[in-house]
Amino acid sequence: MCGEEENNIKRPLFWIAVCFALGEAYAVAAGHSVIVSGLMIMAALVLSVCTDRAGTAMSFFRDPIYRRLLTGNIFLLVTLLGFMNIRSVDRQGQLADEIMEIDRCRVVCSVYDVRNANKGYQVYVKTESMDNQRIGTKLILYMDNVDDIKMGQQIAVYGRMERPDIASNPGEFDARSYYAYKGIYMICRDAVITERGSGYSTIRQFLYSFRLKAGETLDRYLAVRDASVMRAMLLGEKSGIDRDTKRLFQLNGIAHILAISGVHIAIIGMTLFKLLRRISGSNVMPGIVSVCVIVLYGMMTGLASSTCRAVIMMTVVVAAKIKGRSPDMMTSAGIACVIQAVADPYIVMDAGFQLSFAAVLGIAVVDPMLEKIVGHGGRLSALRINVSVTLTTTPLVVYYFYQFPLYSVVLNMVVVPFVSVLIFCSMAAIFFGMMPGVWGFASVTAQFLAMPVRYILAAYRALCELMCKLPEYSVNVGHVSVEMVAVYYVTLVVVLWLLCRIRQKNIERPTVRRAAVLAVFFAVTCVTYEYMAYDRNFRVVYMDVGQGDGILIRSGKGVNILIDGGSSDNSQVGEYVIVPVLRYYGAAHIDYAFVTHADSDHISGLKYILQTENTGIIIENIVLPLYGMQDDFEELKEAAVNAGVNILYMKKGDAMEVSAGGVDKLLGRDMAKISLSFLYPGPETGINDINELSAVIRLDYQSHRMLFTGDLGEAGERYLLDEHADVRADVLKVGHHGSRYSSCVDFLNAVSPEFAVISAGADNRYGHPHAETLDRLEAHGAGVKSTIECGAVSVKIDRGGLKLEQYR
Known part of the structure; x- marks a missing residue:
């Protein structure tokens, strides 16, 4: 709540908040790392120099060295306080383990x-x-x-x-x-x-009862789907939100409107403040009333991180107006950051907290810089603000959600202005809808006010569906590292600062040229780093789907292959396991999905992807065994046809090849091929058991082999041995989840695996993996990895050797 005349303190307050949050993040992520400690000290010293040069630090010291040392020590102290704040709550986690x-x-x-x-x-x-x-x-x-x-x-x-x-x-x-x-x-x-x-608590009980009645009112005047969206937007009730709408909004980058944040608080708090100020002619009483209302509203909705941030910042703004001073966004954001971090130390690691403050910094820091670069104009201001927020939130969106909605800037320009209409009409509908029944006009008024809500939400869905038809509407980037995010932010700040220098009219030509060259050099260097640091390695991931199978094969050239995808003990395995894993590895486009057999624990997740709209996952081809039990595949085939997915068939002796890596070619390394050979079943096996007819697929890459056996048991294994099939492999996906009747001694001798991976669910009723199977694998000398203990298991080839990694 500082005016321009108090510029000597407002920026350090913000940087103090930054240092406090960095100290907490350091305590969570880095422990006692000497390197990170050195970086924290350097950051504090750099901040002290920057704040001193801006004329904002300890102006009562004449000697700049003393000023900078004192400021640096203050920043270091605040960082240490943030570190200690996290360490103070570590005991709760230890206590939970004891209990x-x-x-x-x-x-x-x-x-x-x-x-x-x-x-x-x-x-x-x-x-x-x-x-x-x-x-x-x-x-x-x-x-x-x-x-x-x-x-x-x-x-x-x-x-x-x-x-x-x-x-x-x-x-x-x-x-x-x-x-x-x-x-x-x-x-x-x-x-x-x-x-x-x-x-x-009378107040809390009133707020809880009011929330229930408000939700019931929305249910009464809106369709179920629309009511669930407005419950999330107004009341913070996200558990019942319509899943199709949520997925649609997420894919198009407008899911933020479902969170209670600055827009809601501004509409409620500032509208009330301005109305009461016009009536009373004073700032004090309207300010107190509006702050009390938004605090109570925040309590009623659960005070999520974005809501809490908006409430605190709104309180600071109102306090500034009461004092007759100009509010400063960065100062209020810093105060909100420290208050939230002290109250809930681990909140600095929360995605909602980080995205909320990143959006604020986009408006407070990046937008003024863009204004200096491109100029200011009324028509461009909305676009400029949207671009600023997108620039600051994009790396966090990619880091947490692994995808970037390409057209979100344009879509948000259309969507965001109508959010205030949605909120106002819904709140008014709740107000009139909760009136006693004797007020005959109240129900009619509530129905009338609910009409714009229905139309606007329908327009939102239509716009999102239209965007989904555009090419690359949602770019699945995959996981990125913290270092890549940090490099992005450094690049953004440095390049924008250099461009601002170029736009200054009083700068000499040599300085302008140097700034332009530096901007281009820095941007190209950082983009090159991001490109080189991105994970493009060949990888096979055995997902922990519970009692079932789900395997992702990711080549280095963007070809993605699935082998099975289902679970018998996780009914939502497609939504909560398979789709997130595919997004994490940047595998939203599946070229081939092989199905070993039609049991639900191998296809339930695939059926979810085929039958559900707006998952963001595209499957080009479903590959089925030609001589499997085709009648059991009918439901899956019908889902594939309805989704426009090609159905291919393979039989014993068939094979396909895909390229393994464009990056390898770029770096001059060997461009190996991934070969998939279909070993079983053939036309005349004499076997009628669905498990024993599981497709057996061998993967060859460089000098290594991996064997995938579905639910194959001893009968199928004996048939393969009798047919002299080449089943040698370095990694064996153990058949039938480690059943007692799979992986017989003769089969293990023929495969001779170095590693064996078992996919099974914890505490499953079948007792998988069986102790006898584990004993046979151990006697053979194979290193056994089970998803029960290890979580997801990934296999990659590093410098010519196999490397297995477990997720937990």
Whole structure:
């Protein structure tokens, strides 16, 4: 809340917040790394010099050396405080691991929020004690009924304590990290309330009841799909949002409108503030009222990271207006950053937190620089702001979601202006819809106000579907490293700064030429680094799909191949495992999807991709065994035909080749081919069991081989041996999830694998992998990797040798 006359303090406040957040990020990611420690010290010293040259640091010291040393020490101290802030909560994670050893636990806690879950409810509580030990932490209780629970009420529950699930595949949602960023380290299953207090929080209970009634009102006046979207946009209820709409918005880069952020807070808070100020003629009372309203609104919606940031920044803006000063966006952003990081230390690692502040920096820092470069004009300002936000958020979007919506800048220019109309009409519809029934006009008014909401959301979907028909509407980049993100931001800042220097009219020509040359050189160097650092290696990934199979083969030239994709114990394996893994590896375009046989634990995920719109995954060809049990493939074939996917057939003796890597050619290395040979089944096997007719495929790359056997058992293995099939391989995908009746001794002798990978689900009812199978593999000397213990297992060829990596 600083005016221009107080420029001497506003920028250091922002950089102090940056240093605090860096200290927390350092504590999470780097531990006690000497190299990172040195980089943190250098960053603090550079900041001290920059702030001093700007005339903003410790102006009461005449000697610049003293000023810079003191400023640098302050930045280092703040960084250290951020580091210590993270370390102070590490004990909670250790405590959670200790409590896991207790079967059932008695917890005394107070309720602060209730949310719908897929089955039942999530009750968010703050604990006071666990098994009579005083422990203050956050916890989620999973319950079937919450009718008698009130917000702020103290309850005692018995339940089974668990840690949130950890991701077992690259790109998969990591619940443990997600909840840790919110200060939650444990969840309680099968929670039963044994005692309850009589007191509760009147304000919290009112907000909770209001949220429920507001949601019911939206359900009454909007279609189910539209109501779910507005529940997310207005009330923070994202669990019930229509999945098709969510996927469509994500692919086109407008999913941010579903989060409660600055737009919502500005509409509610600033509209109320300006209205009350016009009525009262004062700033004080309208400011206090509007701040109270937005704080209560934030509490009602759950205070997500973006919401909390917007509430704090709005409060600073209102406080500045009350004091008669000009608000500064960077200062208010810095204050919000520190407050949130102190309250929830791990929040600096949250994607929503980072994207929210990146958007603010785009508006506060990049947009003014672009204005100096391209000039300012009323018609271009909206486009310039959209470009600025896109420039600052793109690396984070790619880092967390592995894709970039190519036309998002244009689409956001159309979508964002109507968000305020959506919010205003929905809030007005809620207001009139919640009036008593005796007000006859209220229902009609609510229906009238709901009409624009329906039309705007329908227009959003139509626009997104139109964009999806354009070429490369969503570019699947795949995973990038933190170093690549850092290089991008450094490049952005340096190039924009140099371009600003070029545009200054009072700069001499030699300086302009040097700045132009430096800008081009720096941009080209950094782009070259990004290109070279990108992962294009040949890789085979055995996904952890639970009790099932799913294997991705990624060549270095962009050819992607799937072998199976399904699970019998994870009904949503396609949405939550296979699709994220494909996006992570930049494999959104599948050239060939081989299916070994038609059991659901091998095809359920493939069926999801074929039958679901807007997954972002395209399959060109489905490859089926010609002599498999074709009747069982009918449903899959029908889904493929409806999706416009080619169906190919292979039989024993067929083979195909794909190129392994364009980058290898660029660097002058050997351009090897990936060869896929179809070894089984043939026309006359004499076998009628669906598992024993699983397709057997051998992959040859350079001097290495990998064998994929589906659910093949001993009968199929004996047939292969009798036919003298060449089954030698370095890596064996163990048949039938490590069943007792697969991988017989003779077959293992013929394959002679160096490594064996078993895909099975934890605690499966079949007892896979069987101890006898493991003993046979161990006796043979094969290194065994099971997805149960290792998560996803990836195989890559590094310098001519095989290298196996496990995800966890």
